[in-house]
Amino acid sequence: MIYYGHTKEDLLTKHVLPQEQWQLLKEHLYEVAYLSEQRATKFGAGKLGRIIGLAHDIGKYSNQFQKRLEGSSQKVDHATAGAQEIRQRLGKVIGHALAFAIAGHHGGLPDGNKGDPKNLPERLDKKDIPTYQAFKREIEFPVLHNRDLESMPQAKDSTMRTFSFSFCIRMLYSCLVDADYLDTERFMNPEKFGARTGKTSLSMIFQRLEKKLENVAKRSQKNPSIINSERQKILERCLEMAESKPGLFTLTVPTGGGKTYSSLAFGLKHAVKYNKDRIIYVIPYTSIIEQNAQVFRDALEDGSLNDSVVLEHHSNFEYPEGSFDDWDKHEKAHRLAAENWEMPVVVTTAVQFFESLYANKGSRCRKLHNMTNSVIIMDEAQMIPIEYMKPCLWAMTELVLNYGATVVLCTATQPAVNNMIPGNLKPVEIMENPCELQTIFKRVTVHYGNEMSDEELAAAMVETTQVLTIVNTRRHARLLFDKVQEKTGDGIYHLSARMCPAHRKLVLAEIREALQAGQSCRVVSTQLIEAGVDVDFPTVYRAAAGIDSIAQAAGRCNREGRRTEGNVIVFNPEAHGMPTKGRFSAVAGLTRSTARRLQEFDGELLSLAAIEDYFQQLFDLEKNNLDMHGILRMIDEGQHDLAFPFATVAREFQLIDSATIPVIVPWDKQAQRIMEETENHPFPASRVRSLQPYVVQVYQHELIALRQAGVIKTVGEFMNFLIDLSFYDERFGLKDAKEVKAPTEVLMF
Known part of the structure; x- marks a missing residue:
């Protein structure tokens, strides 16, 4: 009997083609095994990758499944067979671990505890699966030796043992589902498979960046300033430190210090030296990912070659099946790369990055194996949500310790996370003297004021020709804008996330033009403007917030150092200016606590010592909420009988409460x-x-x-x-x- 893995359709008519054009099951299994082994070899688990590739579809060797291909309407569970077979062959540790990936290769990694028919124990005990033993005539599993496991990921200390084991299962699952998707696509839709982009080398990309940086340096020389000089020194230090051996790094650079280009330069040079596969640049906000991705495209892509180098991947849109056909070649390559991050430079959001690391569905997990042997730059690392701080740090640590990744925590306000990093991993600071940098880049004085009503704030804004006020809520922004407008109609602007990007871009262009021309420019904005928006005001008012937010606001004040000093005034707003949800009031209170002890920090609220004090207070206050949903606890409790709760963890790990x-x-x-x-x-x-x-x-x-x-x-x-x-x-x-x-x-x- 001939056993098939997939039927084949005519892509235009959707009619099923004759059997002789179907894919042989043996061919599919050996091809998936090859691709899965290739991926898993990157982290020392190649033989296991091959085994799960061979096993994942052996349930299709049943007569019932073959009849299903021929048109029978009876549903057939084909994934459980492979899970049971490998569990039986390889035992209750390795076999059980691999069974997770095989059983979940369609529906997602299951929970490992008993109690639900979808969970792994019930799947492994299932009796009514069709006979599939015909596989033995076509498939030969490799013998697994102890030496095959010697290079696999190992926990670097006892606290990480369970976490590292479950993480490896997730990585193997990623290898399997990506391999399965790709081979199925290659057979079903060769044109689509062929649209996947070729890979431009990172050394070529780094050469392009070097040319871009040379042009930037030349422009800076034409406009000499202390700020431009220091930015160049920061860049040179990053290039020098890129020679350091792979690991965990921090890059503490003041706002306006040019850390976007400098961190990218570090990442690319480091990747070339240590033969890394890609750069993954993680940004906290969806609102600025497009502008950052465009900056990278301008620097790294060659328009004359029309090559695809930069993948911009976030969750604004989920593409439905069947929407691929009419894309142009460039867009097809981009969309296909979004499925598994097969692109040299990936620009993504923290939500996409971290939720993928704790996901259980194949569509989200395909990319995970491509985080192996990469350089991951975490921009604005202080923005990692407190409720998920520990799980995020543990995942990044695991990538460094066991998967060849280099991680850079990049920020102006480095959070005090060293005590939360497991595995005895110590971060290396890229800058020689961050405190000295803070002094050099000091362009503002922060005044911690008292309460200000909207009336008082509007009056203060009208008295100042160029001023930016940043508030915590959209409602406050609109009410304050109306107050200012009552007093003057001259040069007033509003910014919030309720404006579409094209609208905001136009308003920001008008704002920059007014600032450059010395015209009246009074802006009321939500926190949106703190997210990498390049504007330069002499005076900034900031509603009470955490020190990290105040530092971001200060980055919009005297940004280029053209004035002797800029002024940032922190004020306590009316009740409608302080959100009741979240921890706005709490972090504002911690900032006040640090502000009351400024003599301990040389009178500087934004000194590194004050910032560290603030974060230590914050993490002490929130010590029971650093893993609020118990992600690490659930994984650790799963060590008994390897009952890892993959599906439950995926449901609980949602960085944004309300999608x-x-x-x-x-x-x-x-x-x-x-x-x-x-x-x-x-x-x-x-x-x-x-x-x-x-x-x-x-x-x-x-x-x-x-x-x-x-x-x-x-x-x-x-x-x-x-x-x-x-x-x-x-x-x-x-x-x-x-x-x-x-x-x-x-x-x-």
Whole structure:
């Protein structure tokens, strides 16, 4: 009897082709085994990768599954067979561990405790699976020797033993599911498989960056300043330290010190020297990933070659199946690389990065093996959510200790995390003297003030020609903007995440032009402006917040050092200016505590000593919440009978409590034109990237309210179009449904 792994369809008609064109099961298993072994070899587990590749589909050797391929409607569980076979062959430790990956290669890594039919123990005890023993005529499993396990990841101390074991299972799972996806795609859709990009070498990419940095240095020489000189020294120090052996690094550079280019230069030179596979640049905010990715593309990609070097991957859109066909070659390569991060430089968000590390679904885990032997740059490391601080640090530590990764924690306000890093791993600071840098880059004086009403704050802003005020809530921003507008109509601007990126970009351009020309420029903004936005004000007001936020605000004040000194005034806002949810009040209180003891820190609220004091207070206050959802505890408790709760951990590890949904707004004529084209396009998802400048993220309840108002139209099954212009304000952006009385102008696409 001939056993098949997959049928084959005509891609145009969707009709099943004759059996002689189907994929032989033996061919599929040996190809997946090869690809899985290739991936797992990177972390010393190649033989195990081969075994799970051979075993994952042996359940398809049953007569029932072959009939399923021929058109039977009976569902057949084919994954359990391989899990049971390997558990029986390799025993209760190695066999049981590999059974997780095999059993979950379609549905996701299961929980390892008893109690649910989907969990691994029940799967391993399942009796009613079809006979699959015919596999023995075609598949030969390699013999596993002790020497095959000698190079595998090993816990570096006793506290990490269980964590390291479960992490290795997750990595093996990543190797298997990526291999399975790729071989299936190669057979089913050769054209799609062929669209996967070739790889530009990191040495070539580094040469391009060096040319870019030479041009930057030349421009700086034409405009000499202390700041430009120090930025060059920071860059040179990063290039020098890139020779250091792989490990965990910190890069403590003041805001405005050019750490984006410098950290990238460190990463690329280090990767070339130590033959790393890729750079993974992790950014805390979705709102700035596009601008950072563009900076990297400008520096690293060669337009004449039209090569794909930089992958920008975040969660603004999830592409539905079948939306691939009408993309151009470049976009196809980009989208395919997003599935497994097979690209030299990946720019992603902290949410995407960390949630993938604790996910259990194949679609999220495919990329994990490509974190092996990489350089991971964690920008604004202080932004890692406190509730997940320990699990995030443990995952990064494991990547360094056992998977050949180099990790750089990059920030102006380095959090005091050394005591939380397991495995006796000690971070190396890249800068020789961060304290001296703080002094050199001191461009502002921070004044910790008292309470200020909106009326007082508006009056103070009107008295100042150029001023930025950063507040904690959108509501406060709008109320304050209205107050300022009552007093003057001259040069007032508003910024918040309710404005789409194209709108914000235009307003920021107007702001920069006014600042450059010395014109009136009074800006009221949410924290959005602290996220890598390059503006330079003489005076900044900041609503009470944590020291890290105040430092970011200070980075928007006297940024280029053109003035003798800038002023940052921290104030306590009215009640509506301090969110009740989260820990806004708590961190503001800790900042006040540090501010009251400024004499201990040479009178500087933003000195490294004061910052360390703040974070020590914060982590002491939150010591019971550093792993609020008990992720590490659940994994550790799973050591008994290897009952690792993979599915439960994936559900609990959600960096953002309330997921947001993108709404596309018809902000200008170009947006309206692209929206109309998208609606009439046979493959609307192909227009997704063109629409990203017009996206506003909303919470589920906000989307429901907008739908109830009849102003949302769903296009391509997953894109939400705003079709009523009255719901988008030219100053404030997307309105809440309750703000609009009735539709005025409905756009017909």
